[in-house]
Amino acid sequence: MGLGYIGLPTAALIASRGLEVIGVDIHQHVVDTINRGQIHIVEPDLDGLVHHVVHKGHLRATTQPEEADVYLIAVPTPFKDDHVPDLSFVTAATEKIIPTLKNGALVILESTSPVGTTEKMRALIHDRRPELNGDVYMAYCPERVLPGNVLHELKHNDRAIGGIDEQSTQKAIAFYKHFVVGDLHPTNAKTAEMVKLVENASRDNQIAFANELSMICDKAGIDVWEMIALANKHPRVNILRPGTGVGGHCIAVDPWFIVSEFPEESKIIRKSREVNNYKTEWVIEKIKNKALAFKIEHKREPVIACMGLAFKPDIDDLRESPALYVTETLLDEGHQILQVEPNLQNGHGRELTEASDAVKQADIIVFLVGHKGFRSLQIADKKQKLDFVGML
16 A cells, blocks of 8 residues: 555565565556556666566556455655644555455554554554454554665565564564565564654754754864764764755654654654754755855856755655755745756656756855765866765
């Protein structure tokens, strides 16, 4: 259920083991694309795998679920106003499969969820199909993959698998053994749900430390990249690289699920989110100040190249992207912006500029994402540059 950045690679990987997989998505164009053996996202090696399993007949896509032995839910879980988790997609996916459920079916949630979501979905199923009470197995198993390396990590990373009871846990472990070679760690559903949230809250905290250091060093007139490199020479220090902020559907979202449910206890988690969000606003102010200085000196508005729109290097994913937020904010305020994102297959309604053309046309070049392709760009010395990701 859900054929996005996680659902489609998972479906293709399962199908590659010879299992019959039905991929379900609400978007007809996604279904049609996959049934042609093509993909609608950017992920290395995924296009060839999808083409193979579709033409072998192991994977097909549809907009409506069908009766199955295992149901895997991998739909978005954004948050609403005031960072309250929005479970409407998970609930809708669960409701759609309820009419097709049979005795002995296994339902697995992979969508990032607040603690207790799996039990809530079990209650929903039992409310609609009381005759299935005790006869449907349910478990939670969070994905932990890196965009750009999803297929490898889906197969090789360890997984925490938590059922609503011991039988559900063991049923889910038996299923994942079909396509995961990493270790499968049994637990309960609530613990598995918290594991996912804590993993990303921990990473958010580490990034916040690096981003805070970058702002301190800027004010102190210190090269943050040199400082971090030297500090990391300590055998027990590993400071991450600062950036434009934090994006993506996991790190920028998951910590709020903990804060929403445990507001009094999650002080460090909340502050890390605030620091990383502030870093993006800080970046915007640095760019605007550079633009103002240019205008005063040259008596005209500068052309600004925003290098990168994705939330991290070398992918096309724009979800919660701080680089995209920076670019759109500057556009909304009337700045002359060249948008550069070489990983987008189409502009998604945006007017994009080739990277090489942008650095020729722009007066100010702003590196917002560390795409590998940017490193080989030839930039004239007279160009003004702002580097928030350590590209220079």
